[in-house]
Amino acid sequence: MSAWIATRAGAVLGHVGLTRDGEVTRLFVTPAARGRGLAAGLLGSVRAAVRGxxxxxxxxxxxxxxxxxxxxxxxxxxxxxxxxxxxxxxxxxxxxxxxx
Incomplete structure (x- = not known):
């Protein structure tokens, strides 16, 4: 499994995981950080790392x-x-x- 974390000033704002079979798991953005494009950015990081x-x-x-x-x-x-x-x-x- 792989994972990506979004942070700011040392605080975790969101994270996403990816299983070995290409399933996105545990995509989460803290309520205070929502609406800033973090979820899209995290998914973009996953997509950049995986073909297909x-x-x-x-x-x-x-x-x-x-x-x-x-x-x-x-x-x-x-x-x-x-x-x-x-x-x-x-x-x-x-x-x-x-x-x-």
Whole structure:
């Protein structure tokens, strides 16, 4: 697994991981740092390091992340149920995406 971290003045503002099979994982930007392009920058770093398409999954509950990915050109290819429970007490619905 590889990882990238965004920092400023020694504080971690965000991070992203990449599994060996090309799946983006743990993309996160702190709430105070959102809206500055950090998520796009982190994904850009991952894309620069990998040839070919990337994939990721996101919970259907995370509407802001879904909007970000779809606005960035990621394409939903399928959905499935996770083995963990969401806020409603149901198996979480995951959407699976591929990079543009």
């Amino acid at each position: 398409p990337l994939k990721l999954e996101v919970s259907a509950e995370d509407e802001a992340a879904i909007a970000f990915y779809e606005h960035s050109g990621w394409r939903r290819v399928s959905s499935s149920r996770a083995g963990w429970i969401d806020a409603a007490g149901e198996p979480a619905l995951l959407h699976h995406y591929v990079s543009p």
